[in-house]
Each structure stands twice: as C-alpha cells, then as structure tokens.
Amino acid sequence: MSLSAVFVLDLKGKVLICRNYKGDVDMAEIDHFMPLLMQHDDEGLTCPVMSHGNVHFMWIKHSNLYLVATTNKNSNASLVYSFLYKLVEVFTEYFKELEEESIQDNFVVVYELLDELMDFGFPQTTDSKILQEYITQEGAKLEVAKSKVPTTVTNAVSWRSEGIKYKKNEVFIDVIESINVLVNANGSVMSSDIVGSIKLKTMLSGMPELRLGLNDRVLFALTGRDKGKTVVMEDVKFHQCVRLSRFENDRTISFIPPDGESELMSYRINTHVKPLIWIESIIEKFSHSRVEIMVKAKGQFKKQSVANNVEVRIPVPSDADSPKFKTSTGNAKYVPEKNWVVWTIKSFPGGKEFLMRAHFGLPSVENDELEGKPPITVKFEIPYFTVSGIQVRYMKIIEKSGYQALPWVRYITQSGDYQLRTNM
C-alpha cells in the first residue's frame, strides 16, 4: 500500500501532529488539503479521496479531527482507509476519546504509536495489546517499561504474554446482537439484518486453551445432530487468536484468548427479522398552524422479555414550538437542537402496545429552508434474549496446571441502525 505520510488535523486544517514515513511527498502539500476540501464541499462533491497535482489525500473524519494520509502512488484505497480507522481504534484505546484535546495532551504517545504502527509507509504492529509493550510513555508503565523486553517479540502467541496469574479464574462471555431495520413510509420492511458479536472478558491464568461451542447449523449438519434451534451465520470474523484452519475443517472455535477484554468474533445474519419494536405513526402538518403527531409503539417479541430504555425519536419541523404531549406510558421530551421528540419508556414488555400524542404549534411565517424527511429512529435493549436464537452451548477451558474455571454467559439484543421512514 505504501503511504507517504500521515497527518492529524484539527477542523480548521491546522496540523496537530504528523509523521513523514517515506519522504517522497513534500510535507507542505498538506496545506492544499483544507482548501480542496472546502472547494469540494461547495460543489457538493465531497469525496474521501482528493488530489492535488500527483498527490492524493485520503482522509477520514473523527470527532473534531481529520486523519489524512498522503501518497503519490496508485495505492490500495481500502487498505489505506482500514489503516486510518486502525489509527482511530488504537488511539481511542489509549486515550479513551480521540479528539483534538486528547491528541494535544498525549502527543508523545501519539508519536510513539505512529512510529510503531507504521514504518516506511507499511503497517507493522497494529494490535493494541502488543503495542502496549512498546510504548514507554504511559503513566504507571513508564518505570516498568525501561528494562522490560517485549515478551511477545519472540513469543509464539503474539497476543498473550506469559506468566499471567489470577486468584479466581473466570471468563465472561457477552453475546450481543444488534438489529438493523429500514422500514419505508408505507410500512414495508425494506431491509433488515442482525449483526452479532461475542465479547470475552478473560481472567484466566497461564496459557489456557479454550473451545467455544455454538448452535451453529453448519456444525450440526456436519456432526449429523439436528435437534433444537440452530443458526446460520454469515461473514464470520474472528479475532486473530482463533485457529481458522480448525474452524474451516470442523467448525470448532478453539483459541488461546487474549487477556482482559476482547472481541472474539462477529457475524452477520441476513434473515428477514420481524422488527422487534414496531412503530406506526401519523404526522399531520397543517401549514402555518400546527403539527399533530400520533405514534403507536408495539413490542413484537416474546411476552417474557422486556425491552429496557426504549427511546423513540420522532422528527418534528425545525420551526415547531409550544410542544404538548400525552403518553400512555413513559414520558416525551422535545429536543429542539436535534429537531426531534424523544419518547422514553424505561421498560417495555413484549406484546404490549403504547401510544403517544404530541401537538406543536407552527409559526405563521413559513420557514424558507427545505427540510429533509428524517426517519423515526428507535433505540432499545433487550437482555437475556437473542433475535437469532444463537446460544453458547459450552465453553471448555483447559490449562496445563489443571485449574477449574467458570464461564459466565450473558445475552443482549439491542437496536442498531433502526429506522422507520415517515410521510411528513
């Protein structure tokens, strides 16, 4: 791929930090970035890749920062963007929040990270767990790092250091599924899918061997068992610790886990799911006088389950005023800066139906600006439940010292990109 240099800019285009990896592109070229971006913006042609002469800028935006990579070659675009996102990921792990302030406060660590992540325009060590061992600048680690040789440098298992000890050996498994739904204005589901991930919090001593069993349909078909509900997973992505060859051969998920928190795998299920929370809305706009909104929310999941912290966000015109609400449960609040009403329901049992009415005044002088038709969005969380029906059947933990360890499993379903278009 070969990048020439990486820049971190603030919103005004001032360089906060940069690293020149190859030296084949003039570092002053970055001065053209902001004018180019503004020019493209004016023309409505904003594009993640821009060129000035034979220098290409590939950029992403994260909070109040631009991360820009320059190159003068016909690089592999997807790799460059992946790398920029990797930067964001690593920085975020180090500074919790990646923004202008955190870059300025931690510029030395940023330099160090940039140095380790890439050399001569080629990505080197990008796993944040391993990077940890190279970085000297981090608070408490400062003194320790002085003499410590990175253990993983010569280690066969690069993601786990040797000699980890815990008093109580436990592993926590979180199965989290988020649902993406797009429903169009006349109520038909345009697209829906489930994105799931299995997260681990490992607190195990030594070098344990773990094996995870799921109710995977392909596995069940392989072994000839066919009882109970099974799940077909697509696009399964694993953490690098999982032995892919074994998964490909006999669908066994076996691995030596990284210490602490990590995402073991993610998957996507592309089946038609019934939207768990169904919204029917009538938004009537009487120009120059008022807007009347009636929203009905229905829980389309099992009676035993309860959705928590449900938030239904209903768009309203930006010039609306004097809100009045009536709800059968929960409470509604007008958020003028976002131009929406948030209807919050703390707990929403399955099969139930709730109603909310809102009334807004509209000014007699009409707003000139055109407004889009933002969709209704819904946020929720349903614990102890997965839409796909995926289950952890077992988690075997074997370590040569032979200790007993307990696996804990937790299931959560939550909303992802959950949109229902309106007629307003």
Add this chain to the structure above:
Amino acid sequence: MPYLGSEDTVRDLRRALANPHVQSDQLRYRNVILKVIRLMSQGLDVSSLFSEMVKACATVDIVQKKLVYVFLCSYASLNPELSLLVINTLRKDCQDSNPMVRSLALRNMTNLRLPGLMEYVEQPLTAGLKDRAACVRRVAVLGWAKLHNLHPNSEIDAVVVNELYSLLRDTDPVVMVNCLRALEEILKEEGGVAINKPIAHHLLNRLKDCDVWGQSEVLKILQRYQPQSEDELFDILSMLDSSLVSPHPTVMASTLSLFLSLCWALPAVSLAALERVRVPLLAACGSASREIRFTVLCHIQLLLRSVPGLMGAHYKRFFCGYAEPAYIKQRKMQVLVELVNDDNVALLLDELKDYCTDVNTDTAQAAISAVGRIGRSYSDRCLGILIGLLGLKQENITSAVVQTMRDLVWVCPQCSETVCSALEGCEEILQDSQGKQALLWLLGTYGDRVSSAPYTLEVFIDKVRCETSSPVKMELLTATLRLFLCRPAETQDMLGRLLHYAIDEETDMCVRDQALLYYRLLQSGIDETRKVLQGRRSDPSLGVLIGLPAEPVKHWARVFNTLKPLWQSFSETESVRGRSCLLSFLLLIIVKFSVHVCVFQAAMQLVNIQILAFTPSHTLPWRVYLYTHTQAPPCTTLILGELLYTGKPTEEGVTLKQQPRDDKALRGFLSVLITVLHTLSSQRE
C-alpha cells in the same frame, strides 16, 4: 507559528538542557525534553537546540531516547554535520542487550534520511538482518529499502539482496512481509522481487500467519507469479479459496485481484470467483466505515461492467440511509440503475422517487437523472415520476427534470409526445442556465408539437438583455431558428428581433458570431438553412451506450483494488502511442461500414466532444476535426484534434493539440474517444 517570545522560550530551554543539575536528574531532564517536543509539534522552530538534544541522546533512559529521536528525525536534514555526532550513540545502541533499544536505534538511524551517513549505517543494518530478535530484523529489513530510497542510483550489495531473499523464510511473518516490501523497493528497476515456484508456494503456505496488511501485500506480489501448469494453477486457487470469502474487505479484494490475474486466460473461472465474492462484497457494503463503503461501491461498479447481473437480487442493499453522505448516495444510485430489471423496477423506482426530493440538491439531481437512465428501458413509469416531480414547482428539481427529459428524448423518441405535453409552465420556474438550455433545446427541436413554444420563446427573447449566460443565448438562437423553420408565421417577428439584438448589441463574440452565421444562412435560402439546422431529433442507436455488452474482466482487472476506481471519470493511463494504432483500426471500421456522420456527431456530443468539421464519408483521406475542453479545476485545457484516415496504415491516426499542457486530460480524452469509436464500431459489426 512563530509567536511573541519564542526566542526567549528557546533560550530558556537551551539553558535548562545545558544545566548539569537538570542533566543529573532524570525526571527533570525528561520534562525539559518533553517541552521541546511539545513546542516542536506546535510548530515552533526549535531547530537551534539541535546540539543540546544530540547530547541528551546519550542516555540509558529509553523514554528519553525515544523523545530525542523524534526531535532528531525532524531536524536532521537541517543539520547534516551535527547529525554525525548522533551516529556514534546510535551505533552503540545497536549493540545494546535490549532488543527494543537495538530496533529503536536502527530505525531512527535510517529515518534520519541523510545521504552522507550511508557508510555508517550499512554495517549495523547488515548485523540487524541476523539479529535474534524479530523486532530488530523487521526494522533492519525495511532499513535497506530506506537506504536504497536515499541513493536510488547506487547498487545494493548482491549479498544483501540474497540475505533478504533468504529472510523470506524467516519465522516471523512481519519480517517475511517486510522482506517482500524491501525487495520490491530495491529491485524496482528489475521489475520488483522475483517470484519463482518455491517462493510462491512458501508465501502461499505462510499466508495464514500474516496479519491483514501482510496478507494483502503478499497477495499483491503473488500476482506476478505465473503457475507453470494448469494443475498448479488450480492448486493455488483452491488454497486461496478461503481468503476469497475473507470477512476483511481488504484481504477479500486482494485475493480477488490475484484470482483475476491468475485466471486471465480462463474467463469462466474469473466469473466464478466474482460470483463467490458476492456475499463478502455485500457485507462490506454495510461496513461501519463510510470510506470503506464508498470504496466497495466503486469497485462493485467495476464488477458490474463485466457481470451486470451480479447483484440483481440484492438491490435493496443499495438503498440509501438517511444519514449517509451524498457521495455514497450518488454511487449507490449509479449502482441501482445498473441493477434494474422487470422484477424490481417498481420497488426500485419507488425508492428513487423518495430521493428525488432530497434536501441535498446534488443528491436530488443524481436521483432524477438515475430515474431518467432507467427511463431508457422503462419509459412510461419513469416519465410518470418525472412529470409528477414537475408538479412540485421547485426550481432545482424542475431544472434537473427538464435536463433529464432532454437526455431521455434523445435516445427514446417515443417519449417525446409525453415530454412535450409536460413542458408547459417550466420556464417560469427555471433559473439556472443548464435547465434553461435543456428547455430551449426541447422547444427548438420539438417546436411543432408544443403548441405554446413560440410564446415561451418570446418570453425568453424579451428578457434576453437580462440573460447573463452566453450558452443560453446561443441555445436560444438555435431554438428560435429551428422553430422558425417549422412555424414561420408565428416566429418570424421574434427571430428578427433576436438576430437584431444579437448582432447589434451583444458583446459576447460567440453569440454574435452565431447570430451572424444564422443570418447569412437565412440569406442563402431556406432550404440551405433547413439542411444545416434540422438534424436528427433523436438517436435511438445511442441505446448501445446503455446496453453495452459485458466488458471482459481484463479491461479493468489491472486497476482493481487500487485508488483508480474511486475517481468518477475513471480513465486508463496507457501511453498515447500505444493507443493510436487501435484508433486507426476503429477509424477503418467506421469508414468501411460508413457510420452515419450524424450518429458519430451525436455520440461525440454526448461525451462533450464537439465536431468542428468533417469530410463526407467515402472520401479518402477522411478527416474529422474535433475539440473539447476540460473543466476540471484548477485549470481548464483546450484540446483540438484531427482524426485522419488515409487508407494507408502508416499515415492514419489522431493528432492532438492542447493548451495548456495536461497529460492526464489528454489521456482521458483519448480513452473517451476510443470508447465512443469502439461503441460505434461494435454496433456496426
């Protein structure tokens, strides 16, 4: 950012750095250095502290060392002499017992980018290749590439090259990949690293050990390998099969790219590979990162050129989300247009109709023209939508709709009836020149069917003094003259007024000249005028531009998985000379099969190439003069061209002149030209 008091700050810092008390206290020393680096990143010029910092480099404190190295690498090129002092410390560090110190020293030694230091660096680098710690070897390997980059002309020792080749078998996957990268750089002149059978198979076997970056690199370099037998080829393909459906878009794309280059002779296998990546591609379309999504969409457009039916059933995946940026929405719509078929057209148009009223005018415009494109195959449904949009009476929407209708009528003459009946009233809403031009063209060309055409034109003529855009005025002249030819009684008076204004009062030369031309034309008789002005109203044969036959994969395989497909006006960069041979062949076909010049002209106009003059067909030598200008900022360039066909193979081809020089535009022009000629000639065949 030199701000007030910066000199004082630097002086204070220098004093602190030189202070023996500070130097003896590790923490204080480190803090002062930290301050220097902070000022440096804020843009303050602290280069004058170089010699003090060089001294600070000689320390056992690795934290301090790292800080100083950051400083030194930034300013070394300004102080090549002083940098020599650092080398000794660095060389000593290269022998340190701590591998981290060794790799750090080695990396920074090569990052100083000082050509004069080459002789000092070579020895530690050679030692580094044999270091027992992988992290040192990683740095040393790339170090050689950096060294070569500094001295592109000097030969790197063959022993080193051999050592690098043998390190391809290193146990550490990153060292292996770095070796590939370094050899690519060092052996650039010879065409990069040589891949023979043992190396290729070794790399394939190690592929799984590498991280995502490494895998992409290896896969890219393997493209150079040519399997010796079909059996070997299929062995390799089956080894790569699991990477082909890798959930990492980058690995998947690299593998596909390798598949395509390995199977260039086996189109059926390439197509099977494309089918296989469908699911991962669709998954990547839903990637969380919008830039990756954009990249994938651009590449899907490439794939669709060869396999139009690839995504047909999955059209819903390309529906736009509300919050998606305009550039993604526009790409998605372009893809949607390609995916339309009898089963999904109703739903797809329903969806596009929603986008037509998007707040973002560019998105709305793109949606409207997408509806127009679909209209070429499903005209009734699309016209219904377009006419419905006119009812909204919004300026930008109306303008886009009228332009789309103009384009649609040109290829689908059967739509003209409906379009003509819808035009009434548009002139009151249109404000922009593009929209006005489109309306005028329609009125001029179909004036006989739009009953109100003379009145509409009269409104324009009455306001011609306030019109600022000269293209609109020129279009108005043509439209009025055309209308005059079919409805002389109603138009004569206003045509006279318009010509009078344009010749007497107009300051724009183009408009005036055109008016003069028309005036003289009218003087020479109505039949002459008719011959010149009443060209074709439509050109259904241009339909071939839409239903292009599937392109062979090899047309785009080379640019797959690079930056290229991300450019909207994607053009291939081949040498101009290589192309002209193909061009003359195409010209031959055109002359031989006597493509009607009107078709040729219309096709050229569609891609914004104007034809100035041409010799009648069947005459030899046959010549066409054409011109175009690019509007890509920052500069516009004018291209004049002559296509020549003499019948003798040595004297034919294309001559292009350009002002100002812009190679990229020239190549783009040529590739567009060839595409058009290609389309026309394939249609004749």
